[in-house]
Amino acid sequence: MSQHSVTGANPVVAGQEAEQYLARISTAPEERGEDLREVARVVFPANRDLDSLPLYVDGPINLSGPSSAGSEAMGHPDDILSRRSVRIRPGRRVSFGSYFNAFPASYWRRWTVAEKVVLRVRTAGSGSLLVYRSNARGVSQRVEDRRVEGGQSSEFELTLAPFGDGGWYWFDLIADESGMELVEAAWLVPTAGRATGRVTLGITTFNRPDYCVNTIRTIAAAEGLDEVLDELIIVDQGNKLVSDEPDFPEAQAAMGGRLRMIRQGNLGGSGGFARNMYEVVEGRPGADGTEKSDYVLILDDDILLETEGVLRAVAFADMCRTPSIVGGHMFDMYNKPLLNAYAEVVNPYRFAWGPIEDLGGVDFAERGLRSRPKLHRRWDADYNGWWMCLIPRVVLEDVGLSLPVFIKWDDSEYSLRAREAGYPTISLPGAAVWHVSWADKDDAVDWQAYFHERNRLIAALLHSPYAKGGRMLRESLTTDTKHVVSMQYYAARAVLLAIQDVMAGPDRLHEVLPTRMPEIRAMKDEYTDARIVKDPAAFPPVRRSKPPKSQSGPRKPSKAALVPWAVRTVLKQTVKPVRELSREHPEASVAHMDSAWYALASLDSAVVSNADGTGASWYQRDPQQVRALVAESIRLHTELFGRWEALAQQYREALPRITSPEAWARTFAANSPAPRD
Known part of the structure; x- marks a missing residue:
């Protein structure tokens, strides 16, 4: 390995010192006695799903307009050989500078104890392997290039030092005339003595049994999850039960005893997720006493899960400097390359939530990661939605469980509460689920309008x-x-x-x-x-006595x-x-x-x-x-304005009490499950 594989941190050395330095960094990390952990494996779509391919393989760089990201780079769906391997056809160049397969170096630099990352790539056939990095402005720089032939393993030790404000690492493969394969690749970091944490996956559901059975199967079949998974808890609050689905027994058996079903009355998302939190805080009886997971990872019921994100979230949380909430992003289930929000914040003056400007509705089918300079800057979130969100048990024990608010604002309020106690929330690129888009819901004008207003x-x-x-x-x-x-x-x-x-x-x-x-x-x-x-x-x-004056309709x-x-x-x-x-x-x-x-x-x-x-x-x-x-609205808003300070004090004093495990335990006990449909 040449000295250029460590970017931006090479010392100016000469003579014997230079030889010693080159000898040291040319030695494989395991030969130097370092304990490395895989924190992000390079993966490809399950079931060769070409709709989501742009999230795994990047197309040509195009800063000015749409490009066929992903599909143009790969020759054919049969080129996806497995979850971890692909074929690169003769003369083709494939970039793994993509959402799921590039390494978000700036997030690891800012939030974790890691100082470097190691890239391991195993290939077959002949061609070129090129390693790149970017800065916070999205400018790319080649870090290393290497010829590979036959069956070969390549390793690159890469510093995280220059990634304070942003930047990613990734690699490309260029096949010779005979073609080549990526057998597998992974990003690893030194463990720094950190143990591997254990996680409980928590789902709450109301009458979506088919989605839940599919998620159970996905989790049961996922490679590598056994290393971190304690159990999957599904809190079923409906009357169309998950356990009544025809395929449930098979899915349950595939979990090997790591699935626990809990029934309770319909307490909404906040009540279901609070139950998941409660079970992690209280623990479960084990052979040697009470066993407790290190984390609960909350998942919505109506999702498609990229299981690699679970491993990444746990690994990231294990390496964080301080206990941190680690959230995953949400893609559109019916337009899979569309990311709803890259990072979300609460405007403190308006007290409104939403994505940072220009970071909502990111369509990776139009342009890939390398063509989007704004995504190379590190963006810090105020909260992460509970479609996928990992919360350390120590945070639950310190700041309490969810607010009892049914739906809306429970996730954002929790992150704000945790931040005030010193626990940040990080929306981690490369960890994500697919979820039904908000654009297909009427939640601003239906019964949910009540919860939007009250909970905000x-x-x-x-x-x-x-x-x-x-x-x-x-x-x-x-x-x-x-x-x-x-x-x-x-x-x-x-x-x-x-x-x-x-x-x-x-x-x-x-x-x-x-x-x-x-x-x-x-x-x-x-x-x-x-x-x-x-x-x-x-x-x-439709009839109207007088047609409108303008066909375009009224203007805002x-x-x-x-x-x-x-x-x-x-x-x-x-x-x-x-x-x-x-x-x-x-x-x-x-x-x-x-x-x-x-x-x-x-x-x-x-x-x-x-x-x-x-x-x-x-x-x-x-x-x-x-x-x-209108009269009632003016009256109530005037009264609320006059009582604001007193109400704020009242709610803040009550917060530890109403979010405590004891308060939630009483609510769980008081709400029996609904009868089966």
Whole structure:
């Protein structure tokens, strides 16, 4: 190995010192007595899934526009020989500078005790092996190149020193005229005396038994998981049970005794995941006493799991300087190369969550990792979604379990709470699941609108650094007003109920956990905008006495014009009579993607399709409801504004109590499982 294989850290040496240095770094790490651990194996799609191939193999570098990442680099699906090996056809160049197979050096440099990484590559056939690195600006630099022939193992020792702000390592293979194979490759780091941690995988489910059985099978078949897996716990809160699936017995047997099924009443995601946390904190009886996992790794029920990410998350957490929450990313299940968010943060002034600007909706089918300079900078997250999130047991023991809030904001609040106690959250590239996209859900206008509002307010009361929650209350009033002028009266009423429940204080959260969701859902019958009709022919034809002046529809008001626009619109909707024809015929048929609040506000009625395209609702303007909802909204927001400081103190004092294992144990015991369907 030449001295250039250690980038950016070679000393200036001469004569005998240079010879000694070259001899030292040319010796394999195992010959120097170093204990190395595989922390990321180079892998390829299960079942030769070409849809996800761009995440494993990178295509040509293209900084200006789309390219066929992955598929152009590989000659044929048959070139994927196994989960760890591929064929490179004669004359082809294949880059493994991809999302799943490049090494996120800057994350290891920032958060772990590792100072270097070792790349091991085993090849067959003849060609060239090239090692690259990038910096935080995404500029690539060749680190090493080597000719390989026959069956050969190559090893490269690579420093992590220059990766303070960003950068990756990866390698390419170029086949000679006879072709070559990548037999296997892996990234390894010195263990620094760190032991391998043990993990409990925790899934909570409600009536998604088929997804869960598929996940059980995936975990049972995964190579290498036995080394870190204590058990898989599935908390089944539904009435269509996982254990009743025809394929369940086979999947259970494949787990070899490492699957535990727990049934309880429907306490939502926060209640199910809290149960997973609780079981890890309490431990389980073993031959020599109570045994406890080092980590719980939370997984959603409706996912496809890349099991290599589990190994990577555990290895990363084992090497972190301080106990850390290690999250995985979420790709779109129906558009597999699309990453929903690379790193997510909470805006402390608005107290709104979301991806960092330009780091949402990253489509690796258009351009691969090497063509995206922004992804080469290290991005630090405030929280990670609980579709895949590893939490050390010591964090659970220190800061408690989940908030009892059913769904929404439980994951982000937990990371904010942990950070205040000194435990960071890292969204780790190369660890991920595929999940149904949020774009296919109506959670902003259905029963979940209640939980969006209530739980965001609770999180702000607990963690906002600003007086009165910063801009939180102003945005809350704006959101509710948008619902009202959009004829979304069900969602508007749900928001107001959420505010009332927040002002009722924290001690009722456990009590209402199993009941609030069915109560909110039962309100749907009172509102035409909440009733989903599956048959498009069930609605009368669209008619309007006067056609709109513009075919493009209303435009969104500017920030400067928003307040005057809102005043005029609310006055019009509260005073102006409804056009009679709109009661018999909808004035427009509005696609979900076009159902913006400023567009709906101009109509007296409309048939609006839902997010997944399975049905539609008839929105109808009702001045009486508008008047009542607007008046109630102003009253409640004014009261909440006046009580903010007292409520914040009340919630913060109650937080350790309501998130304790003891409080959750009482809630688990009080909520019996639902009868089988």
